């Protein structure tokens with residue numbers, strides 16, 4: 001291979017790794033432990049969430065972006081969710097029951 005081809009191949013590989021890592025990090029698996037509708041908060045036990053800088057499994061409280069999220073799930077449900085770190089704290093942006 002010429003050097004140019006090798007560089008192009010390396011870049012393509014790096015790009016595909018970056019894209020797949022982002023896709024995996026976006027959705028986090030967890031279990032609902034507690035729901036506080038009046039406060040707009042949910043307690044989730046979840047696995048590692050690299051996108052949020054959480055390398056270890058943990059149980060923690062999240063805010064929700066939309067209160068309707070809290071009506072779609074109940075305590076004990078297995079879920080997959082997406083969250084972001086906001087000024088007000090970690091916030092769930094999407095959630096669905098795990099299949």
Ligand SMILES: [Cu+2]
Pocket residue numbers: 046049054058059060
């Ligand atoms: Cu966490």
